[in-house]
Amino acid sequence: MIPVLSVSGLHAGYGSSTVLRDVSFEVSQGEVACLMGRNGAGKTTLLKALMGVLPKSGKVELDGKDITDWKGHRINVAGMVWVPQEHSVFPGLTVREHLFIALGGRGVDAGLTAAAELFPILEERVDQEAQSLSGGERKMLGIAQALVVHPKLVLMDEPTEGVAPIVVEQLLPAIRVLTQSAAVLLVEQNLDTAVALGSRAYVLEHGTIVESGGIRQLHEDGILERRLAL
Numbered sequence: 372m373i374p375v376l377s378v379s380g381l382h383a384g385y386g387s388s389t390v391l392r393d394v395s396f397e398v399s400q401g402e403v404a405c406l407m408g409r410n411g412a413g414k415t416t417l418l419k420a421l422m423g424v425l426p427k428s429g430k431v432e433l434d435g436k437d438i439t440d441w442k443g444h445r446i447n448v449a450g451m452v453w454v455p456q457e458h459s460v461f462p463g464l465t466v467r468e469h470l471f472i473a474l475g476g477r478g479v480d481a482g483l484t485a486a487a488e489l490f491p492i493l494e495e496r497v498d499q500e501a502q503s504l505s506g507g508e509r510k511m512l513g514i515a516q517a518l519v520v521h522p523k524l525v526l527m528d529e530p531t532e533g534v535a536p537i538v539v540e541q542l543l544p545a546i547r548v549l550t551q552s553a554a555v556l557l558v559e560q561n562l563d564t565a566v567a568l569g570s571r572a573y574v575l576e577h578g579t580i581v582e583s584g585g586i587r588q589l590h591e592d593g594i595l596e597r598r599l600a601l
Contacts, residue, residue, distance in 0.1 A: 373435040374399050375524050375554040376421075376451075381429035383420035384578075390416045391578045394429070398524065398571075403546065403555045405565040405586055408575035409599060414558045415456065417575070418526045421556075422446055422453045434523055450523030456532060456558075458513035460501035466512060467497045473516040482519035489515055489545050507538035514545050525549055528558045543568060562599065566590050574598045 374397040384390040390413045398404040406414050420427045423443040431439045438446055447453075460469060467483065474482050487494035490511040496504060501512060510530050517525050530546070531539045546568055549555055559565040565572065565586060572589050574582035582594055589595050 374432075375434060376556065377430075377432040377435075378421070379430045381417075381420065381427055381431065383416060383425050383427035385416075385425070389578070391420060391427075394575075394578070394580055396573050396580060396583065398554045398556050400554055401550050402570045403550060403557050403568045404571045404573065405569035406556060406558045406573050406575065407560075407565060407595065407599060412575040413578040414575055415528055416578075418453060418528055418556075418558065421526060422451065451526065452517045452520060452522040452524070453526045454510075454513040454517050454528065454530065456528040456530075458509045460504070460509060460512070462500075462502050464501060465498050466493055466501050466504070469501050469512060469516060470519060473520055478519075485519050486515035489518060489548060490541065507534040507542075510534060510538070510542065511545070514542070514549070518545075518549060522553050524554045524556065526556050529560060530557075531559065531561055531564050539564070560599075562590070562595060565595075 376398040379395045381391055381394040382389060394417065406417065408414055416425065419425045421431060423441055423446050427439065430437065433449055433451055438449060470482050470486060471479050483497065492508060493511060493515060496508065504512065514530065530542055546555060557568065569586040572584065572586040572595065573580050582589060582598055
């Protein structure tokens with residue numbers, strides 16, 4: 372089976388500063404692969420490189436197609452979507468209008484229904500300006516925007532950071548729903564959350580993958596705790 376995402380020999384960074392060095396990994400259909408590491412390890416840089424925000428070398432394939440040199444819009448249309456850690460919203464636009472934009476104006480009613488099934492609170496907020504949403508509700512909106520476009524792969528950057536435990540309880544099932552039709556590459560610092568969601572883990576240190584394997588086994592062996600300890 373061809374992986375949804377295949378990355379080999381990836382190098383990327385900012386200007387003359389190289390952050391990622393020879394990064395190789397895969398994400399398969401229906402799985403949550405957790406990208407882990409201490410602060411500054413290069414996790415967000417990797418997501419930016421995959422989305423075409425940063426220049427890179429090496430090879431990136433989506434569903435067997437080489438997208439290494441593609442720009443962000445083309446990558447998005449091909450089925451890779453990014454839910455950033457800080458989900459930005461457009462001032463003055465409602466929740467409904469954000470979903471309209473994500474869908475390109477097509478299938479908005481169905482998209483609203485799907486978003487409401489995932490996060491009922493968004494149905495209550497549908498005509499409210501997204502800028503007025505709480506941090507947790509903005510994260511829900513970001514995940515809903517990803518879900519409604521039926522992506523092949525979702526890149527998700529620390530969705531549970533800074534939100535209340537009751538919101539986390541709503542986010543985790545929603546991420547599992549995504550895996551019914553897509554693969555998920557999840558950056559997550561909370562070890563319990565990562566183990567609850569993930570099947571595989573990749574640990575970054577100084578821009579290089581130093582550990583990989585089944586996340587539960589890495590957790591039981593104490594490897595994740597050692598690698599992530601401050």
